[in-house]
Amino acid sequence: MMDRQDIDQLAQRLVSLVPPGLAQAQQDLRTNFGDVLAQGLRRLDLVTREEFEVQTQLLARTRAKVEALEKRIADLEAGAGT
Structure with missing residues (x-):
C-alpha cells in the first residue's frame, strides 16, 4: 500500500x-x-504486494493439485471403462 x-x-x-x-x-x-x-x-x-504474491503462489499450487486430481480421475475412469 x-x-x-x-x-x-x-x-x-x-x-x-x-x-x-x-x-x-x-x-x-x-x-x-x-x-x-x-x-x-x-x-x-x-492488500500488500507480499500478500498478493503469497495468494498467487497458493492459487498456483491449488491449481496444480486440481489438475493432478482431474488427470487421476480421468485415468481411473478410463481404467474402469475397459
Whole structure:
C-alpha cells in the first residue's frame, strides 16, 4: 500500500499542475490533496504486494493439485471403462 511519503509526492505532483498565479493556495491544496488521497486509499480494500504474491503462489499450487486430481480421475475412469 502507499505510505505517507508516496501520498505526499502524489499530492505535490497535483499541486504542480496548479497555475502559478495561485501559488499562495498551493500549500493549502497540497495539504488537502494529501488528506483526500489518504482517506480514499484507506477506504479501499487493498492488500500488500507480499500478500498478493503469497495468494498467487497458493492459487498456483491449488491449481496444480486440481489438475493432478482431474488427470487421476480421468485415468481411473478410463481404467474402469475397459
